[in-house]
Structures are given as C-alpha cells and as structure tokens.
Amino acid sequence: MSNGDTTNAGADGDLSPSGFWEARYAESDRIWSGRVNPVLADLADELTPGTALDLGCGEGGDAVWLAQRGWQVTGIDLSGTAVARGLAAATRLGIDPRQIRLHSADLSTWTTEERFDLVTMFFLQSPVEFPREEVLHRAGTFVAPGGHLLIVAHAAAPPWMGAEHSNHMDFPTPEGDVAAVGGDGWDRLIVEVRPREAVGPQGQSGELLDSVVFLRRH
Numbered sequence: 487m488s489n490g491d492t493t494n495a496g497a498d499g500d501l502s503p504s505g506f507w508e509a510r511y512a513e514s515d516r517i518w519s520g521r522v523n524p525v526l527a528d529l530a531d532e533l534t535p536g537t538a539l540d541l542g543c544g545e546g547g548d549a550v551w552l553a554q555r556g557w558q559v560t561g562i563d564l565s566g567t568a569v570a571r572g573l574a575a576a577t578r579l580g581i582d583p584r585q586i587r588l589h590s591a592d593l594s595t596w597t598t599e600e601r602f603d604l605v606t607m608f609f610l611q612s613p614v615e616f617p618r619e620e621v622l623h624r625a626g627t628f629v630a631p632g633g634h635l636l637i638v639a640h641a642a643a644p645p646w647m648g649a650e651h652s653n654h655m656d657f658p659t660p661e662g663d664v665a666a667v668g669g670d671g672w673d674r675l676i677v678e679v680r681p682r683e684a685v686g687p688q689g690q691s692g693e694l695l696d697s698v699v700f701l702r703r704h
C-alpha cells in the first residue's frame with residue numbers, strides 16, 4: 487500500500503508519467519508494503535467474490551489479496567516494473583494465473599468493454615500529468631449493474647512532509663470524486679474522510695487522512 491509519498495521526481499529528470507513512475511520503482515526492489523490496503527480488506531470482505539478491476543494496481547498488493555479470496559482480478563498500471571512485481575508475487579503465492587491478469591497500460595487512454603463486480607482505485611494520484619477526473623468517470627462506466635466502485639485517495643499531505651512541498655499540492659475530496667464519477671445511478675455507501683495511523687519514511691508515526699468513496703451501481 488501507499489506510504490503517503492507523492493512528491494519524488496524521476497532521478498533522471500524525465501517527468502513524463504511513464505519516466506517518472508519507472509524511476510520511482512527503480513529506486514528499490516519494492517516500494518509498497520505488498521499488503522492489502524486496510525480499507526479494501528474491510529469492505530471487500532463483505533462482498534461476494536466475482537470479477538474485480540484494480541486501476542493503478544502498483545505492485546499488486548490489493549490484486550493478489552483479492553485473487554486469494556476468489557476474485558477474478560484484472561489490474562492495470564502504467565509501470566511495467568510494478569506489474570512484473572505483482573505477477574511475481576502471485577506466482578510465489580501459488581495463485582492460478584487464470585485468477586489474476588495484470589497489464590501495463592496508460593489509464594489516461596485505456597478502456598475496456600468488460601464490466602466488473604468491483605472496480606477499485608487506491609491512491610491513484612500522480613505528481614506528473616494524470617487526467618484523474620476523466621479516469622474516475624471512465625472507472626464508473628466499468629462497473630456492472632449491482633457492482634461496487636471503491637476510490638481511496640490521500641486527502642491531505644502526510645504530517646512529516648515539509649510545508650514547502652505540501653503547500654503546492656492539491657488533494658481530492660470525497661464529494662469531488664463522486665462528482666467526477668458522475669451519473670445518478672449510484673447508492674452512496676461511504677463518502678467521507680477517514681484518519682489512519684501510519685509510519686513515515688524515517689520511522690515517524692502520524693495520522694494520514696484518506697478520502698474514501700464506496701458506491702454501488704443500481
């Protein structure tokens with residue numbers, strides 16, 4: 487899962503989205519914890535497994551967790567390195583490859599005719615170019631009737647980030663994300679900001695704020 491880091495620039499100065507994220511993943515063998523995001527674990531446990539789509543799946547922590555619980559998972563991420571790590575984790579855990587499909591693609595243009603029982607988007611935020619509102623709108627169209635859409639985002643800078651960085655950052659709000667998804671065919675199950683205890687890169691503990699949007703399509 488994310489540790490709240492949204493600011494590092496690509497070491498080589500390449501700020502194209504793919505250059506930025508590949509440089510970020512090249513910094514270490516593993517960037518995220520590999521564990522499921524706790525909000526997903528809480529909410530998906532209540533759902534009957536079906537098909538799931540994880541947008542911006544990163545190193546696959548959430549996709550692998552869903553596959554282990556019987557979901558048929560598709561994950562999309564811009565970074566081929568991140569996708570390869572997710573697939574390697576699935577193989578290590580003995581997950582049937584038919585249960586988890588992870589692809590490298592740019593969500594600013596990626597689309598599909600498939601409709602999913604659960605579409606998730608965790609911390610799909612980027613300091614470089616990313617048409618987040620458009621992607622949110624498209625994410626809503628990927629949800630099957632009766633299916634769920636779960637969007638979790640950093641709602642504020644982490645307390646350990648200096649004001650010189652955080653003052654220039656924009657953060658999503660739950661209502662803003664609902665508006666970007668659009669349409670009136672949704673039940674609003676959760677639309678709120680939630681606090682979460684976390685540990686920063688230097689071991690500092692602090693509270694992060696997550697925007698949580700959980701919708702069910704009529």
Ligand SMILES: C[S@@+](CC[C@H](N)C(=O)[O-])C[C@H]1O[C@@H](n2cnc3c(N)ncnc32)[C@H](O)[C@@H]1O
Pocket residue numbers: 487488503507518523541542543544545547562563564565568591592593594607608609610611612616
């Ligand atoms: C903060 S990480 C979150 C990863 C994962 N969802 C998690 O919670 O650990 C954001 C992810 O979005 C991906 N990303 C950024 N821009 C993208 C784009 N245009 N298309 C697809 N993925 C993108 C990055 O490669 C990165 O893996």
